[in-house]
Amino acid sequence: MNSATVRNLLVRGMLAGLAAGLLALVVAYFLGEPPVDSAIAYEEGHSHEHGVEAVSRTMQSTAGLSTGVLVYGIAFGGIAALAYCFALGRIGRFGPRASALLLAGAGLVAVYVVPFLKYPANPPSVGEADTIGRRTALYFLMMVLSVLLAIATVILGKRLAPRLGNWNATLAAGALFLLAAGLAYAFLPAVDEVPKDFSPSLLWRFRLAALAVQATLWTAFGLVFGVLAERVLTPGRTAGERRAAGGGGAGGPPRGRGV
Template sequence: MNSATVRNLLVRGMVAGLGAGLLALIAAYFLGEPNVDSAISFEEAHAHEHEVELVSRTLQSTAGLATGVLIYGVAFGGIAALAYCFALGRVGRFSPRATALLLSGCALLAVYVVPFLKYPANPPAVGNADTIGKRTTLYFLMMLLSVLLAIAATILGKRLAPKFGTWYATVAAVAAFAVAIGLAYAFLPVINEVPGGFPATVLWRFRLSALAMQLTLWGGFGLIFGELAERLLNPRPAKAEAPVRWRPPRTDP
């Protein structure tokens, strides 16, 4: 793949990331923000000291949220496009569109869903401020393990395919990945810092909204970028115009 194609895919990845970010912003605003407000209300009701707000809650939930999600979407789209350039043609004989969807789905699973199941997202008022460094380290460690194990499972599947066939090689690779992730879940420490009396419904809905936001982001990126990559790499041939038949001029009798 030449540098011009990589550059064009990178630009399209950033555009797709922006579009996916807009979709994720809608999901975050309508699904996530009401639960954040509920968590903040609980925190304020049980706080002994009230801190002065440097940025208003209204600004945080509108301009602040939009800025963060859209910038993240563009950056995420550029990184995903570079990963796509590397994966294209190496994961099977898929079309550019199908490759984008496959890569988005696998990345969603490895980068977000697997770490999320071990260390799920928490709303305000959940989590001890003194352990934020430890919790962040454990989360990124789980993410790194998940990505590395996913890459290892892919390599394992490709090496087993010539001997056992694609189906059995895929089953073996997925099983190995699941076992390795299960061991990581078992050995990494459990974190449970939900304060007493915190509404379980708010916690559950917040985590579901966080998952829905990521599903929207990755799914939207896969669909948008897949279409853009398909048009770039497999352009449709222009329709040939029907030839015009020459006819002799009519002469009136």
Template sequence: MNSATVRGLLLRGMLAGLAAGVLALIVAYFLGEPSVDKAIGFEDAHAHTHAHEHETEVVSRSLQSTAGLATGVLVHGVAFGGIAALAFCFALGRVGRFGPRATALLLSGGALLAVYVVPFLKYPANPPSVGDSDTLGRRTALYFLMMLLSVLLAIAATILGRRLASRLGPWHATVVAVTAFVVVIGLAYAFLPVVDEVPAGFPASLLWRFRLSTLAVQAVLWGGFGLLFAESAERLLHPEPATAATSKAVPAAR
């Protein structure tokens, strides 16, 4: 794959990430922000029990829920779209006999699973008022450790499946690789520390809705990216021949 093609795929990946970010932004605003507002309301109602939480608001809530949210989601979409496009350039033709569309969809699905879903199941996202500010650094480190383990194990499982395919066949090699991934991730879940800092009286339904909304945002982001990038990558790498398009548009002379 030459440098011009890589640049074209990188640009398309960033644009697909931007478009998917717009879709994710809509989901985040209508599904996630109401839960955040309710969590802040719970925090304000119990603020008298935590005197140290009375601090000056540097950025207003209205700005956080509009421009701040849009900036975060869209920048995230563009950045991860570019990274995913570069990963696509490396993966195309190396993970099986898949074309550009199938490779892009597999890559986006794998990224959603390894980068977000697996760490989320161990350390799910929390709304405001959930979590001790004194343990923020520790919780962040544990989350990124889980993410790093998930990504590395997903890569290792892919390599294992490729190496076993010639001896076991594609189906059995995939089963072995997926099983190995699940077992090692299960061990990581068991040995990494548990974080449980939900305050007493916090509504369980609110926590559930917030976590579902964060999962929905990521699913829309990566699903939208996969579909958009799959189509644009297919058109770049396998363009429709001009002669075929001309023959469809102009009937043969008699």
């Protein structure tokens, strides 16, 4: 893939990330902010220290949230677009849109869901201040392990396919991924710092909201970026031809300006 194509995909990935960030922002505001407010109220009711806020809660939940999510979406879109450039043509004979959706789905599982199941998100007032560095390190370690295992799974599946067939190779590689992730779950230390009197329903709602935000971000990115990438990689096709090839199957990597 030439540098001009990579640059075009990078720009479109950032635009798709911005669009996905806007949708994720809506989900974060309506689903995530109410549990955060409840958690802050719990913290204030159980704390004897009442400092002055450097940034008001209103500013945090509006401008602060918007800036954080949108900047994250743009950066996330750029990184995902580069990963797409590397993966295109290496994960099977799929069209641009199908490849984008597959990459988004695999990224959601490897980057977020697998680490989330071991170290789920917690609202304010949950977790000791002295252990934040340790908890952050453990989370990122689990995320790195998950991503490496996902890459190894794809490589193993492709190597097993000639002998076992695509279906059996996928099942075998997927089983090894689950086994390796299970071993990581077993050997990495657990973190449980939820106060005993903290509302389980509030914790559940917060974690579901965090999962919904990430699912919205990755899914929206896969859908939007797939359309934008297809226009870069198959510029000579009509709209009907692009729709017919978008499902992958016999598509394969594009020629000329593609891989």
